[in-house]
Amino acid sequence: MDFKFTEQQEMLRAMVREFVERECPKHLVRKWDEEKKFPLEVFHKLMSLGLSGVAIPTKYGGMGGSIIDYAIVCEELARSGSWGLGSYFNAVVMYGADIILNCGNEEQKQLFLPKFAKGEMRFAYGITEPDSGSDAAAAKTSAVDKGDHFVLNGTKMFITLGDDVDYTVTLARTDKNLPKHKGLSLLLVDTKSKGYSAKPLKKIAGYTDTTCELVFDNVIVPKSMVLGGPEMINHGWELLLRTLEIEHLLVAANALGYAQVAFDDSLQYAKDRYAFGQPIGKFQAISHMLAEMAVDLHLARLSVCHLAWLKANDMPCYKESCITKLVATECWTKIALRGMEILGGYSLTMDFDMQRYLRDSFILLIGGGTKQIQKNMIARAIGL
Ligand SMILES: Cc1cc2nc3c(=O)[nH]c(=O)nc-3n(C[C@H](O)[C@H](O)[C@H](O)COP(=O)(O)OP(=O)(O)OC[C@H]3O[C@@H](n4cnc5c(N)ncnc54)[C@H](O)[C@@H]3O)c2cc1C
Incomplete structure (x- = not known):
């Protein structure tokens, strides 16, 4: 049994801790919460250190580390006490890089991973709906097959940073005739698409990010944007x-x-x-x-x-x-x-x-x- 982190992991931890001490002193973190706004320049400074790429393979522009490295960075960022800092990082890594690494096809990995490695792209995770949270597979958002694309309609609820990301990974029902867990797909929805709208909810916590209601009104999603590629249609669950x-x-x-x-x-x-x-x-x-x-x-x-x-x-x-x-x-x-x-x-x-x-x-x-x-x-x- 070996409980030691590697020398590189200790260096990574020290680097994030030093960043947090320098850029996120307690009085500023408190001020961001009071003003209900996380300063994106702090996030961009963090991204310039390359931290979002620590566990992305080198062939996609990352540093080739492991999930342990991401866990170290997440823990150290949270020690700032700033909800926004952790949340913005998660939008690049947890809902972005890791989802594409684990579920994307080669084309999607080549398209997105280099951008995540540079911290130039963020994803939201659109699973929960107004009528289904814990029972996520009861999602009603529907995606109708139109040949080379889907037409997406529905509403999502509580979506973190749904108004401040490039794509929302969206759970949608692509076949109503299949059993509950079978007819679902995960679609990569470009948030600039016509018909995509996001409204932040008023809440009592997490003031430095947004939690949004999303509406999809006839949003067009190309089949190339099915997570994992078209062969993963109906395999979203x-x-x-x-x-x-x-x-x-x-x-x-x-x-x-x-x-x-x-x-x-x-x-x-x-x-x-x-x-x-x-x-x-x-x-x-x-x-x-x-x-x-x-x-x-x-x-x-x-x-x-x-x-x-x-x-x-x-x-x-x-x-x-x-x-x-x-x-x-x-x-x-x-x-x-x-x-x-x-x-x-x-x-x-x-x-x-x-x-x-x-x-x-x-x-x-x-x-x-x-x-x-x-x-x-x-x-x-x-x-x-
Ligand atoms: C700030 C915030 C950010 C969020 N960000 C995201 C996001 O980015 N993306 C996303 O998709 N979702 C997000 N969520 C939604 C979150 O995942 C859901 O709120 C959560 O899964 C619970 O769903 P619900 O709120 O609909 O509660 P419900 O499912 O309605 O549950 C209500 C209560 O019933 C209990 N319950 C339900 N079913 C059972 C059962 N089978 N057995 C025992 N108890 C049960 C629950 O534990 C809970 O106590 C976010 C939520 C919050 C508050």
Whole structure:
């Protein structure tokens, strides 16, 4: 058993951490949240480091690393505490590069991967609909075959950055006569297409990205833009499952980074805040809370590292991916909740970040599959 990262991976981690410390100081991250706007120039600076290409093969313009490298970058970006920074990176890597790498045909890899490697392209993931979230295969958005293209009609809900990406990977029903999970395809919909519109929803968290309702009104999608190529028409569900483990891993790596910053802030506060003549961290009630938070963080980190290793080595990891998504996202919420207690009255002010960590943590508890759905999948995986 070897728990060490490689020298290159340690260098990668140090490079992202240095970027975050330089470009995302706490006061700016707080200001972006207050202004509900993530500054894209910070994202472009990040992209100029080539980080979006770390796990893209060299023949497509990347650095040829593994999914472990993406997990490291996701965790370190999240340690900024900036929801937007992580979300924009995910639009390039989680919903872009990784989907094309795992599901695209050769033509699509050649077309898109060099752009992802340079950070010049972003994708959204259009699965959820107003009437179907957990039950994603009940999607009603329809794509009617017109020979060399489909005509797409329908509505998607809660689509991250649906108004600020180049393409939306869209789950659509391409054959109404096939059983529920069979007649679906994933279409790469150009967001500049006539008939595509995106409306950001008002929400209580994740102020530095958008969550959109999308409407497709007779949008034309060429057959070359079926994910995986025309031979994958009606195999969309299969492809969606193929992307699930990586989505779980990167969501969990994100959650781990955000949980870490919530823990660090709580610990610092417990050392700095005095009551009854001593730092509050000296009270057993507070120190035990912090000890429990350290335990949760440790277990979440082990789970993320193990999953990253399984995935990088092409080993089966469906159950582990559900466990890790559940453990890491719950860890973030639990740590932020305890952090609220430790910060006392200040936790409710906008001058401290704990309230934001708590609000934002709810997104990852839901996005990518709720905890009830993870438990259903784990139960199935253990034979129930
Ligand atoms: C900020 C944000 C960003 C998002 N980004 C995206 C995105 O980019 N792309 C995308 O496609 N979607 C996105 N989503 C949608 C997200 O994936 C869904 O909200 C999620 O899958 C749950 O679906 P739902 O909200 O329709 O809840 P429902 O499916 O209606 O579930 C409601 C409740 O019932 C429970 N439930 C449902 N079915 C079962 C069951 N079989 N067993 C036990 N309990 C069950 C759920 O766990 C939940 O507690 C985002 C959501 C949010 C909040």
